Amino acid sequence: MIEQGRGTKEWQVVELLKTTTAFFVQKQVDEARISAELLLASVLGLDRLGLYLNHNRPVYPGELEAFRALCRQRLEGKPVQYITGEQFFYGLPFFVDKRVLIPRPETELLVEHALEFLGHVSAADVSEAALHLLDIGTGSGCIAVTLASRLPCLMVTAIDISTEALVVARNNAERHGVADRIRFLHADLFSLPDERGLSAPFDVIVSNPPYIAEDEWAGLQPEVRLFEPQLALTTRDGIECYHAVAEVAPSLLKSGGMLCFESHADAALKVAGIMERWGFSSVAVMKDYSGLDRVVSGKIG
Numbered sequence: 001m002i003e004q005g006r007g008t009k010e011w012q013v014v015e016l017l018k019t020t021t022a023f024f025v026q027k028q029v030d031e032a033r034i035s036a037e038l039l040l041a042s043v044l045g046l047d048r049l050g051l052y053l054n055h056n057r058p059v060y061p062g063e064l065e066a067f068r069a070l071c072r073q074r075l076e077g078k079p080v081q082y083i084t085g086e087q088f089f090y091g092l093p094f095f096v097d098k099r100v101l102i103p104r105p106e107t108e109l110l111v112e113h114a115l116e117f118l119g120h121v122s123a124a125d126v127s128e129a130a131l132h133l134l135d136i137g138t139g140s141g142c143i144a145v146t147l148a149s150r151l152p153c154l155m156v157t158a159i160d161i162s163t164e165a166l167v168v169a170r171n172n173a174e175r176h177g178v179a180d181r182i183r184f185l186h187a188d189l190f191s192l193p194d195e196r197g198l199s200a201p202f203d204v205i206v207s208n209p210p211y212i213a214e215d216e217w218a219g220l221q222p223e224v225r226l227f228e229p230q231l232a233l234t235t236r237d238g239i240e241c242y243h244a245v246a247e248v249a250p251s252l253l254k255s256g257g258m259l260c261f262e263s264h265a266d267a268a269l270k271v272a273g274i275m276e277r278w279g280f281s282s283v284a285v286m287k288d289y290s291g292l293d294r295v296v297s298g299k300i301g
């Protein structure tokens with residue numbers, strides 16, 4: 001494909017995209033067109049709209065060389081986001097690499113729900129005191145950073161068991177100018193520090209914990225299994241994080257505070273049952289954009 005023109009052919013954006021997409025399709029690369037677009041956009045320093053606005057722009061030899069190198073990585077199955085180092089989440093760009101899970105669009109629903117709840121709390125509170133949120137398993141920081149950047153009165157504690165993920169999350173907080181309102185803590189959700197160590201109480205606790213059972217790991221798509229951190233995805237039985245967080249959350253939340261989980265679609269009702277067992281009320285399950293049960297929330301007190 002793009003090899004054949006090496007050194008001789010002059011490429012323009014539009015035809016390079018067309019040729020690369022066809023080649024990716026032939027090689028059974030997932031999301032062939034969007035992969036080609038994101039890789040080329042990254043090399044040219046444009047966004048996808050910019051590509052369309054510049055569709056007749058020539059692609060110079062150095063750029064072509066760089067693009068070919070990225071395409072080779074994609075052909076090996078590497079997710080586009082780890083190649084370009086970026087994933088958009090709730091309209092914001094996040095730096096990502098193999099140290100963190102690539103933020104998924106479903107998780108935006110959890111952010112939406114937390115924003116709605118925090119909006120009501122701050123509207124009802126005339127004291128203008130800060131709101132406090134705990135993010136358990138922060139990964140890239142996509143949830144914590146997005147919420148902090150949306151709500152200037154929000155103070156966040158974000159924990160993760162992976163020190164490498166915390167480095168990425170802190171970078172993202174700095175990138176979006178909210179690092180002074182997020183405290184990053186290295187902690188295990190199965191043995192959380194006491195209330196004082198966490199600066200409880202919180203208005204909201206959010207968590208998108210690992211929720212795939214270890215014995216399902218081998219059956220995951222290679223793009224996930226070979227490139228994303230297993231620590232972010234699996235636990236022994238896929239459900240134990242929910243038990244651990246729901247057990248401790250009541251002692252960390254203010255009265256009327258909310259716990260909000262992302263869950264596997266098949267486990268959402270089970271998660272709702274766990275929350276009820278630990279004393280949460282108004283437990284609700286929300287569907288994602290594909291109509292699958294995805295977010296489970298409940299209130300305490």
Ligand SMILES: C[S@@+](CC[C@H](N)C(=O)[O-])C[C@H]1O[C@@H](n2cnc3c(N)ncnc32)[C@H](O)[C@@H]1O
Pocket residue numbers: 100101102103104107136137138139140141142143159160161162165187188189190208209210211231232233
């Ligand atoms: C599914 S990822 C979610 C990442 C990010 N919050 C998101 O929504 O994209 C789960 C995160 O939990 C972290 N994690 C796994 N086990 C943990 C534990 N025992 N304690 C704290 N964090 C843990 C992983 O390192 C990973 O960053």
